Amino acid sequence: MKAKVGLWIDHREAIIVTITDKKEEIKQITSEVEKQPRRSGDSPLKGCYDPLQVPADNKKLKAFTEHIKNYYNEVIACIRNAESILIFGPGEAKHELKRQLENDKLGGHVVGIETVDKMTERQVAEKVRKYFLK
Secondary structure (H helix, E strand, O other), X not given: OOOEEEEEXXXXXXXXXXXXXXXXXXXXXXXXXXXXXXXOOOOOOOOOOOHHXXXXXXXXXXXXXXXXXXXXXXXXXXXXXXXXEEEEEOOOHHHHHHHHHHHOOOHHHEEEEEEOOOOOHHHHHHHHHXXXXX
16 A cells, blocks of 8 residues: 555644554654745835735745745655645645646545644644545
8 A cells, every 4th residue: 555645734744643554653844934025115004904905025925936846845755755735734734735636647646635723743643544444
């Protein structure tokens, strides 16, 4: 049996559970990225603040994008040999990772994408076990 992988991911961390015939392994990868690039310039003192009206600093946005790309590449390096990949998490990171996997010709190994809230390592491992060992 080849490895089956389930992973919980957001922009800050990934919890990867790998299941094979012989063992189960849990690995955590942490990204030090900020949730969103901070914008430079003055902020309004009064009234409603619409973040879409203030453009992101291009240098910060480029650094954020490059950091996220490196983070996804590190995650992909851990799951590259998986036969089946289940991706779940709370935000857009799961879809971004799937697109990166498709670019790396690994998109066909993704068996599911689910939206879930924050989970502990134990909860992630249990979800992956239930999914693959039905």
